[in-house]
Amino acid sequence: MTNVLRYAMAGLFLCTGIFASQSEATVVVGGTRVVYPAEGKEVTVKLTNQGSMPALVQFWLDAGDEKSMPDTAKVPFSVSPPIFRMEPGKGQAVRVMYTKEPLPTDKESLFWVNVLEVPPKSADDGRNLLQFAFRTRIKLFFRPAGLPGEVNAAPEKLTWTLVNGEGGKGVALHVANPTPYYVNFAHVGLKIGERSVMEKGGGMVAPGGTTTFPITHLASRPSGDVKAQFDVITDFGAVNTIVQPLAP
Incomplete structure (x- = not known):
């Protein structure tokens, strides 16, 4: 050098x-x-x-x-x-x-x-x-060659759970990834009825791993029709928005 x-x-x-x-x-x-x-x-x-x-x-x-x-x-x-x-x-x-x-x-x-x-x-x-x-x-x-499933289908395989935030305060989204692919996010948040509550910044979840994303805009668990909403970054840098039901 x-x-x-x-x-x-x-x-x-x-x-x-x-x-x-x-x-x-x-x-x-x-x-x-x-x-x-x-x-x-x-x-x-x-x-x-x-x-x-x-x-x-x-x-x-x-x-x-x-x-x-x-x-x-x-x-x-x-x-x-x-x-x-x-x-x-x-x-x-x-x-x-x-x-x-x-x-x-x-x-x-x-x-x-x-x-x-x-x-x-x-x-x-x-x-x-x-x-x-x-x-x-x-x-x-x-x-690696021959990985099961398709990389573009990996986001649909994720499992999202609404959990308590750090120290039992607030709200967070916990995601589990059962696939062999990394899934990258531009944003993560919640769809509450017709309203989207999205966090700034993104992150990722590793193959077979889990990640927890704090939802800083909410002080308590929301009621009604609540789903996970997240923006996935593809191999080519495109951003796709996906809405999925939460796990029980």
Whole structure:
């Protein structure tokens, strides 16, 4: 790892002053998630530099530790190229290759793609300047061949239960996932009669796992016709709204 990238990773920013700044990432990932079929030789992640200046980019995967660095992350994947320069308005395709270390064959495994963008050093050394290094992090799902059922049908298999919130206060939704697929949510909430009570932010439930989502907008259990309502994010980044009855 170069010294510039090592220092950028340490705090995810570079700082030489306080008066001028670059405040948003310009290197954009083509997609909101990556699906790696186990039988595939590799997958390609496409990046685009939408800014007006070149950027130095580092690309790596981790197994869920946000603090991991490229030389400490332990994952069964290699990437090419791991470090590269992107000119403004140009694209770059990064190859991700499974290195064949054993992974579960009866369910999906989750990894994370990291894209660290370091802007070029300002040519004006006389100015006070604040420069940031931006990291984009998206999910990569490793999908074994021959899993039962269809990934698009997995959300319909979920079981939702209305439970007490943390400490017995408030209301929460508990979801159980009997399928071998991860199910990702943009929003989770309740359909109470004709009214929707949705929480900001989303989450996910792992294969064979459970997750509990607090319903912060409700202080007590609602009465009447109450169902689970949730927005599912598909492999292609589309969002589908589903309403399901609650389990007894």
